[in-house]
Amino acid sequence: MTFATLLSAAFLVPLLQTTLRSTTVLLFTALGGMFSERSGVVNIALEGMIIFGALTAAVSAQLLEAPYVAQNPNAHVWWIPWVAVLLAMVVGAVVGWIHAVVSIKYKADQIISGTAINLLAAGLPSLVLRYLYNNTTSSKEITNRLPEWLGFSPLVYLAFALVPITWYVMFKTPWGLRLRSVGEHPEAADTMGINVFRTRYAAVIISGMLAGMAGAYLSIGILNQFVRNMSAGQGFIALAALIFGKWHPLGVLGATLLFGFAKALAIQLGGGDIMPPTIIEAFPFIITMLVLAGFVGTSRPPKAIGKPYEK
Amino acid sequence: MxxxxxxxxxxxxxxxxxxxxxxxxxxxxxxxxxxxxxxxxxxxxxxxxxxxxxxxxxxxxxxxxxxxxxxxxxxxxxxxxxxxxxxxxxxxxxxxxxxxxxxxxxxxxxxxxxxxxxxxxxxxxxxxxxxxxxxxxxxxxxxxxxxxxxxxxxGGRALLVRWRGVIVPAVSMLLAMVAGAVVVWILKETHLPQGSGALAYYAAKLDQVTYTFQLLFGPLLTASGWFQSLLIATPLIFTGLAVAFGFQAGLFNIGAPGQLTIGAIFAMLAGVHLANAHWFAGLPPGLARAIFLPIGVIAAAAGGALWGAIPGWLKARFGAHEVINTIMMNYIAASIFLFMIASNEYTFFGKWTLHMPFKFPGYEGRSYEVAESARIPLLINTLGFHQDSSGAWTGAFSWAIPLALAFLVAGYIFFRKMELGKRLLAALAAALLGYFIGGFLPGIPMHVSPKLASVRLNGAFIIAIFAVAFYNYYMWRTRDGYELRAVGLAPKAAEYGGISIAKKTILAMAISGALAGLAATHYVLGGGIDEYRLKQSLPTNVGFDGIAVALLGQNTPIGVFLSALLFGVLSTGGLQLDLQLGISRELVMMLQALIVLFIAAGGFLPRYFTDPILAAQAEEGVQGVL
Structure with a gap:
């Protein structure tokens, strides 16, 4: 492989497509994380929420399609993947709710609570897979994946459409203002009659729903099954993108595009002799550390982040 | 009520x-x-x-x-x-x-x-x-x-509050077990004989749940079960101490997997490439062991310390949060690990080729074998047993190591009037004496079952015990440890008292990383992954398990040791769970996660158990707290 091939359409078009696909997962997750963190709750559990979403989508799609596939192995039922995505969001919301109860109601250390959920996501899927499919690493392949419109899953368009929507909700609606005020100065928000607890609950649950959707995209959008550890740290990268993007939707878009591009590059260059993919895969992590250290612009977190609110 | x-x-x-x-x-x-x-x-x-x-x-x-x-x-x-x-x-x-x-x-x-x-x-x-x-x-x-x-x-309830260090983990553990029981109840189907009623169904279900936990705690009943549990507990002790050390200083070190990885790479470099270097070829084996074994152990600690100190420095210098940074460092360490172990040749930009000497030829990603001189002996060897040419294990139980440990503890207790440094030296001297006395005593001829002998429990376990002792000594008996805990409890007050938070942060992260890196001695130098090599199957996840160990042990030395042992027992039992009941042994992982979650929530106990100020008031008997 030479530099000339790097500029050819045969290389660039798939690179672009892969970039958009890998950005989608990060974008959903990071935008979800933004709700949670803007409300003052650290959400390190995003990684686990993606895994739970991915598992739910793949398993529910498989169970739903089973009676149809039994009659016709190639049966295509249009609503199955959509119901699966919905269920993934519901499960994501439930996981978010658990994180919220532990860290808001019981005032736990939010990072420890999130870590517990990530550990749970590393263990529970194997139990379910063992029960349903008698193996511990992957679910049965499904035939009813998410459809593709113009080469991309609808969720890709949705993810990018969510950027302006989130921006509008966060900065142009009263609810967004309340959310941000709860994350910046909960005491003041409380004095103004805003229910700090309820706002934070809602924010964390929304972040769970979006992360669950990201997981669904991984398992039934990109692939057609759940594979163990399939999120491979993307929840953490999304968190990093959130910090890099300064907790702002547009910044998050830029950061996730950059990280998505790095991942796509690693995939496209895999097996070639330009750069070992292991090195390229480490780029997002190194960039994140540089960002955190303030070498690439400073980033100010919401003031009340990580602190349980004492009424 | x-x-x-x-x-x-x-x-x-x-x-x-x-x-x-x-x-x-x-x-x-x-x-x-x-x-x-x-x-x-x-x-x-x-x-x-x-x-x-x-x-x-x-x-x-x-x-x-x-x-x-x-x-x-x-x-x-x-x-x-x-x-x-x-x-x-x-x-x-x-x-x-x-x-x-x-x-x-x-x-x-x-x-x-x-x-x-x-x-x-x-x-x-x-x-x-x-x-x-x-x-x-x-x-x-x-x-x-x-x-x-x-x-x-x-004063009954105040007594409960005083024992909160035991009560909160115990309640969390119990809740996790109940949740695990519910999962088993749902996921595992039962087959009843024809015509049995509802009562029989519930009895069978409850039996299944009970048997699950009987299997999980089963290793406690056999010698080989204990050995296997200690084997699994060894790396958990290291990573649990690493996380606990961070917690004491107010830092959440979630980077133990990365520190372990780098520690393993350093241990491999020392144990394979330094100890096998041709200019050391003439050394007598005893001398070579006395040189390279300590070097290998120190290298593992140094690798972990380096990987821990970087996020510590980033936090001290730039205020970058250690949690995100250590997570990032985990992935970078994994990349470096793969880079070194997966291939020996890399081409950059189609022109320059990099040749490396680390990967052993073959399909599997693994390093060359650690030199004999840098290997940590199996515990069964140090206890005086060895394998004869037919493969059977024979020998006599030697008193050297047990007596040395007993003398160490006895010496430490006996010389309590001395100043601490001298006391430690005296205890060490007593241990040495015990070692020689034990060596001269006639051993007890014993039969070692093949099952027991197949457990590769090695000297890293002894290092782990010393690490626990070090943690206890450093944190609660030295000025540095006191200052670290002060920074963890009240950073502003500590700074006002003249402690440099930046220095303490770097120091704490470095020592925490070193403890995590030492887990590599078990895996690489002790042959914990079946071979004396660095292998791609290095289970870095024990770094995350360390979080559960530290939390369950409430960051105390004895607590960390016991909870590591508990998880060792559960993981050993988990193997049987898979064989006998067809329940994935990830049930153990799930239990760990739930324990962390419940401890984070204070075991859902009232606030006066978890809030330090309220708890102190409850113990003092302040009105209206309980």
Whole structure:
């Protein structure tokens, strides 16, 4: 492989497509994380929420399609993947709710609570897979994946459409203002009659729903099954993108595009002799550390982040 | 309120006693057993040849019902002292009766087996018999009564708060076990014989759940189980200490996997490439071991320390949060690891080729073998056993290591009047003396079962014990440790007191990383992954498990050691779980995660258990806190 091939359409078009696909997962997750963190709750559990979403989508799609596939192995039922995505969001919301109860109601250390959920996501899927499919690493392949419109899953368009929507909700609606005020100065928000607890609950649950959707995209959008550890740290990268993007939707878009591009590059260059993919895969992590250290612009977190609110 | 709870508990106890299997007369491989309940026998096995005589069980049932009724009555006694006294008596009576029941059960099982063997049977007809949930709950209920008795007296609740370091993890553990039981109940189907009723269904379900935990705690009953548990516990002790060390200094070191990885790479470099270097080829083996073994261990610690110090420095210098940074460092370490171990040749930009000497030829990603001189010996070798040419393990149990450890502890206790540094030196000298005395004492010839010998428990376990001692000494007996804890508890006050938070942060992260890196001694130098190599299958996840270990152990040295041992036992039992019941051993991982979650939530206990200020007030007896 030479530099000339790097500029050819045969290389660039798939690179672009892969970039958009890998950005989608990060974008959903990071935008979800933004709700949670803007409300003052650290959400390190995003990684686990993606895994739970991915598992739910793949398993529910498989169970739903089973009676149809039994009659016709190639049966295509249009609503199955959509119901699966919905269920993934519901499960994501439930996981978010658990994180919220532990860290808001019981005032736990939010990072420890999130870590517990990530550990749970590393263990529970194997139990379910063992029960349903008698193996511990992957679910049965499904035939009813998410459809593709113009080469991309609808969720890709949705993810990018969510950027302006989130921006509008966060900065142009009263609810967004309340959310941000709860994350910046909960005491003041409380004095103004805003229910700090309820706002934070809602924010964390929304972040769970979006992360669950990201997981669904991984398992039934990109692939057609759940594979163990399939999120491979993307929840953490999304968190990093959130910090890099300064907790702002547009910044998050830029950061996730950059990280998505790095991942796509690693995939496209895999097996070639330009750069070992292991090195390229480490780029997002190194960039994140540089960002955190303030070498690439400073980033100010919401003031009340990580602190349980004492009424 | 108290009375209602006590009555409710008694009702639940009686219900469980009534429904659940009281004992298992025998159990086949795969978990199907003959359940003895208070109302009859449920035979899931289906080919019962003999049954123990448990006709006495009915009388005891009457006792337990009477006991529970008396407890409800006791709750209504007007005077606290007489309430407590009655509950104590009832609890002790319960324990005594439980012991009697256990004795009678085992006695009747043995007499059936003996009779069958005497009659000429080749194998005893009853195997894997045990007490079961019904018996367990009656024992636990009796213990509970004694505890409740203490709670009736003044200061009872303050006593609970004083023991919160045990109560919060214990309650969390219990809740996690209940949640695990629910998962097993849902996920594992039961096959009942035709025509059995609902009661039999519940008994079978409860038996399944009980058997799951019997299997999980089963390793505690055998020597090889203990060895295997200690083997799994060894790296967990290191990573648990690493996380606990960070917590004490107010830092959350979630980067133990990365620090372990870099520690392993450093240990590999020292153990393979330094110790095998050609200019050391002439060294006598003893001298080479005395040089390279310590170097390998130090290299592992140094690698971890480096990987821990970087996020520490980033936090101290730029205020970058250590949690995100250590997570990022985990992935970078994994990349470096793969880069070194997956291939020896990389081409950059199609022109420059990099050649590296680390990967052993072949399909699998693994390094060359660690030199003999840098290997940590197996514990079974250091205890005086060795493998002869036929592969059998022979030898005599040597007193050298056990006596050395005993002398160490004894010396440390005996010389308590001395100044600390001298005291440690004296204790070390005593240990050396013990080692030589033990070496001269005649050993005990012993037979080592192949099962026990196959467990690769190695000297890294001894290093782990020293690490626990170091943690205890450094954190609670030195000025540096005191300052670290001060930074963890109240950073602003510590800074005002003249402590440099930046320096302490870097130091704490470096030591924490070093502890995590030492786990690599077990894997690489001790042959913990079956070979004396660095392999792609290096289980870096134990770094995350360290979080659960540290939290369950409440960051105390003995707590970390015990909870690592507990997880070692559970993981060992998890293997059996998979074999016998077809439940994935990830159940153990799930239990760990739930324990972390519940401890984070303070075991869902009232605030005065978890909030340090409220807890202190509760202990002091400040009005209105409890």
């Amino acid at each position: 108290n009375r209602i709870w006590l009555a409710l508990t008694s009702v639940v106890f009686l219900l469980l006693l009534a429904i659940s299997p009281w004992a298992i007369a025998m159990r086949a491989f795969g978990g199907k057993g003959i359940l003895i309940t208070l109302w009859g026998v449920v035979d899931l096995y289906g080919r019962a040849k003999a049954m123990p005589d448990v006709s006495w069980l009915g009388y005891f049932t009457i006792f337990w019902v009477a006991l529970a009724l008396l407890v409800v009555v006791a709750a209504f006694l007007p005077e606290a002292k007489s309430r407590a006294r009655l509950l104590y008596v009832l609890g002790l009576a319960g324990i005594a009766v439980f012991a009697l029941e256990a004795f009678l059960f085992y006695h009747s099982v043995w007499s059936v087996n003996d009779a069958a063997l005497a009659a000429g049977a080749r194998r005893p007809p009853l195997k894997r018999y045990s007490l079961s949930l019904g018996a367990y709950v009656s024992f636990l209920y009796s213990l509970f009564l004694i505890g409740i008795g203490r709670m009736q007296l003044p």
